Amino acid sequence: MNFNKEDFINQIRTAGIVGAGGAGFPAYIKAKSNAEIVILNAAECEPLIKKDQVLFDLYPEEVLDGMRVLMKSVGADKGIIGIKRKHEKLVEKLEKLTNNTDISVFKLGDFYPAGDEFCLVYETTKRVIPPGKIPLDVGCVVNNVETVYNIYLSSKNPVVEKFITVAGCVKKPSTFKLPIGTSYKEAIELCGGFTIKNHVAIDGGPMMGKVVTDFDTPISKTSSAIIVLPENHPLIKKKNQTIAQFLRIGKSACDQCSYCTEFCPRYMLGHPIQPHKAMRSLLFNQSAAKIHEEYSLLCSECSLCSLYSCPEGLNPKEVCVKSKSNLRELKINYKNSSLSSIANDVHPLREYRKVPVKKLIRKLGLCDYDNPAPYMDFDYTPQKVKILLLQHIGVPSRPVVKKGDVVKKGDIIGKTEENELGVPVHSSIDGSVSEVNAKYIEITG
Ligand code: SF4
Ligand code: SF4
Incomplete structure (x- = not known):
């Protein structure tokens, strides 16, 4: 069958596909571009999360089909799967499936943050994305495993389900898929419930995820894990x-x-980021601080400096976040900063400064929670879902339904305008609209 790029882009936009690894960038934008290489991000470097390896193991051929159609869309003649060597059986399966094809398997070491796009592109292609640029500037498009799986599904199904790992203080840590909009509470109950009383959760990985105390929070297109921990951890x-x-x-x-x-992964790639200089800004008043704060501008917020590197247990990442915010108010970005002409070579010791995930887990105090979280086919339909109107980078969807409307699973219930950055949201169950507000649409089955 003839491939029509415009139709394909419309298809994945209408299906509501966004970066499922956590970023939430609308997938149709990347599919519109032209690139030499499509890189499949199967690194899954955050401790305790297993959802990409589980999904890939369940649907390897479907993910590869999704990858090939994406390669067609961007005109890439090469695909690379970046996956950790430690997933031996899956790697072997993928090597067999891709043998003598335009897709190859690149085996990554077990370090953090192997899944950072800048690190992944360098590891798999030896191309360095220049400071302030994106993978496309070196001919690459990077997509997460689940995003590509959703691309495979998009000719028939919009994004209405999400793979997640539930780990930490729950009876049966598991990985499974759930209708989008299901509450954290229900996801945890499916895993046998809490094992402790005073619990909180991390939404996403332990490194980059945020603390959540409201267990009515709904699962979204960018949810990847719920890590339950004691509140005094x-x-x-x-x-x-x-x-x-x-x-x-x-x-x-x-x-x-x-x-x-x-130890900063971006500094090791030669970028002018130096969190210790951003820390220095704390000693100066605003005009003098600015010079030091500029060294935070290229921070990816991976948290390695705050949760691993600093021997004093300080928080340079949050200082970088604050510095970037201060500079935004002054309308200073990387391009108009005093650092914009600096790009160094990759650090000669980069290879030896990679942080092993096992060591990171020890440092984070998570050894007790580093357990298997196998796939469970719960086939669960909640009685009620809350579909967030903003589950992506861009403009929130606007409701196209009202209270009392009857909807089917897969119906569009909110959308953005054609000329806006955004994708529609869909009902993930059959039911009727029970609430519409600025943040979400509630469907009761
Ligand atoms: S969070 Fe720290 S280690 Fe990570 S990119 Fe920012 S400064 Fe570097
Ligand atoms: S004490 Fe911590 S924050 Fe300060 S320079 Fe050393 S590692 Fe960075």
Whole structure:
């Protein structure tokens, strides 16, 4: 059958596909581009999350089909699967399926953040994405496993389900798919419930995820994991630090050892980011601080400096986040900063400074929770779902239904205009609309 790029782009936009690895960038934008290589991000480098490896193991041929159609769309003659060597059986399966084809398997080491697009592109192609640029600037398009699986499904089904891992303090840590809009509470109940009383959850991976205390939070297109932990776990305490706390402690305790910089994955790729200099900004007033704050502009917020590198337990990542926000107010971005002409070579010690995930898990105090979370076919339909209107980067969807309307699973219930960055949202169950507000549409089955 003839491939029509425009039809394909409309198809994946209408299906509501966004980056399922957590970023939520609408997939149709990447599919519109032209690139030499499509890289499948199967690195899944955040500790405790298993959903991509589980999905890939269940549907390898479907994911490869999705990858091939994406390669057609962007005109790529090469596809690379970036997956960790440690998933031996899956790697073997993929090598057999891709033998003598235009797709190859690249085996990654078990380090964090192997799935960061900049690291992944460098690992798999040896191309360095220049500071302030994107993978497309070096001829690559990167997509997560589940995003590509959704692309495969898009000719028949819109995005109404999500694969997630539920781990930590639950009776049966598991990986499974659920209708989008199901509550965290129900997901945890499917895993046998909590094993402790005073619990909170991390929405996503332990490194980049946010602390959640409201278990009515609905699962969205970008949910990847629910990690339940005691509310007094050191990782939770660190993540809950207030701005005033980390600024005050950072100002008095940072000894400028620069470990945060020396392990920073983006610094190791030659980018002008130096979190220890951003820490230095805490000692100066606003105009003098600006020069030091600029060293935060290219921070990817991977949290390695705050949760692994700093021997003092300080929070350089949050200082970078705050510095970037201060600079935004002054309308300073990387392109108009004093660092915009700096690009160094890849650090000669990069290979030796990669942080092994096992070591990271120890440092995070998560060894007790580093357990298998096998696939479970719960086939669960909730009685009620809350479909968030903003589950992607861009403009929120606007409701196209009203209270009392009857909807079917897969019906569009909110959408954006053609000329806006965004995708529609769909009902994930059959039922009727029981609430519409600025944040979500509730469907009761
Ligand atoms: S690693 Fe910690 S103490 Fe050392 S420079 Fe960075 S923030 Fe300061
Ligand atoms: S969070 Fe820290 S380690 Fe990660 S990119 Fe930012 S400065 Fe570098």
